[in-house]
Amino acid sequence: DAGVIQSPRHEVTEMGQEVTLRCKPISGHNSLFWYRQTMMRGLELLIYFNNNVPIDDSGMPEDRFSAKMPNASFSTLKIQPSEPRDSAVYFCASSPMRKNTGELFFGEGSRLTVL
Amino acid sequence: GDSVTQMEGPVTLSEEAFLTINCTYTATGYPSLFWYVQYPGEGLQLLLKATKADDKGSNKGFEATYRKETTSFHLEKGSVQVSDSAVYFCALSHPANAGKSTFGDGTTLTVKP
Numbered sequence: 189d190a191g192v193i194q195s196p197r198h199e200v201t202e203m204g205q206e207v208t209l210r211c212k213p214i215s216g217h218n219s220l221f222w223y224r225q226t227m228m229r230g231l232e233l234l235i236y237f238n239n240n241v242p243i244d245d246s247g248m249p250e251d252r253f254s255a256k257m258p259n260a261s262f263s264t265l266k267i268q269p270s271e272p273r274d275s276a277v278y279f280c281a282s283s284p285m286r287k288n289t290g291e292l293f294f295g296e297g298s299r300l301t302v303l
Numbered sequence: 304g305d306s307v308t309q310m311e312g313p314v315t316l317s318e319e320a321f322l323t324i325n326c327t328y329t330a331t332g333y334p335s336l337f338w339y340v341q342y343p344g345e346g347l348q349l350l351l352k353a354t355k356a357d358d359k360g361s362n363k364g365f366e367a368t369y370r371k372e373t374t375s376f377h378l379e380k381g382s383v384q385v386s387d388s389a390v391y392f393c394a395l396s397h398p399a400n401a402g403k404s405t406f407g408d409g410t411t412l413t414v415k416p
Contacts, residue, residue: 192346221403230408231347231392244403279346290335290354290396292404294346 190214192295194280200301206268209298212261213282221292222255222265223279231279237263270302305330309393309407316383316414324378324410326367326393334395336360336369336376337404341390350378350391383414 193212201207213220221236235245240257248255252271257263267274277299281292310325328336335354339347351360356371365380376393393407 231406233403236403281347290404291337291349291352292339292347292396294339294348296344296346 192280192282192293194278194295194298196298197296198299198301200303201270202303203271204269205302206266207270207274207300207302209265209278209280209300211263211265211280211295213263213280214284214293215261217282217284217293218260219283220257220263221281221283222263223281223294224276225279225297226276234265267300270300272302275300275302305334305395305397305405307393307395307405307407309391309410311408311410313411313413316412318385318414318416319382320414322378322380322383322387322412324391324393324412326376326378326407328374328376328393328395328405330374330395330397330405332397333371334397336367337394337396338365338367338376338378339392339394339406341392341409343389347392383412385414385416388412388414 195210218239222234224232234247235255237257255265277297279297281294283292306329308327337352338350340350341347351362353360353369359368367376367378390409390411392409394404396404
C-alpha cells in the first residue's frame with residue numbers, strides 16, 4: 189500500500205512568494221495532520237483535520253499560513269507571502285481515527301527554503 | 304496539558320553497546336505511548352507502542368514498557384548497530400482525541416563502528 193505522499197520534496201523560493209505544499213493521505217485514514225520541524229523548535233503541530241474538517245488550527249503561526257482539505261484524499265498547506273523564517277521541513281501525517289490506535293503515519297516531508 | 308520529556312542528546316555509543324533513552328510524560332487519563340524513529344532525510348515512522356499500563360512494546364530489538372506509576376516509557380536495546388543511528392521521538396496520544404499526539408524533543412543517537 190502507498191504511504192502518505194507529499195509534494196514537492198524540496199522547494200526553494202524567494203521571500204514574498206506563495207508556497208503550496210501538497211499531501212495525499214493513506215486511503216481510508218480520516219485524520220490528517222500538518223507538522224513543521226526545525227532545529228530550534230522541534231516538531232510542531234500546525235493543524236489537523238478529522239473527516240476533512242479542520243479541528244484545531246491553534247498551531248498555525250499566523251495568517252500567512254492556511255490549510256485546506258477539499259476531499260478525503262488531498263490536503264494543501266499554503267504560505268503567502270513566505271518569509272525566511274518559514275524555512276523548515278513540513279510533514280503531513282494521517283491516522284485511521286476509526287481504529288483509535290493513535291498511531292501516526294508520516295510522509296517523507298517537504299523541505300522548504302525561503303531565501 | 305500533556306507533555307513529554309526526553310533525555311537530552313545527542314547520544315553517542317559504540318556498536319554493540321546497551322542503549323537507554325529516557326522518556327517521562329505528564330497526561331490525564333490513560334494515553335497510548337509511542338516511540339517513533341526518524342532516519343536522515345526521512346519522515347518519522349513508528350518504532351513501537353503500548354496502549355495500557357505494564358504493556359511492553361517491542362520491535363527490531365528495541366523495547367519499552369509503559370510504567371504508569373513512574374509515568375515513564377524508556378526505550379532500550381541490548382546491542383545497538385550502526386544502522387540504528389537516527390533521531391528517536393517519544394510521544395503520547397489520547398485515542399479519544401482523534402490521535403492528536405504530543406511529541407518529545409527527540410534524541411539523536413549516533414552509533415560508531
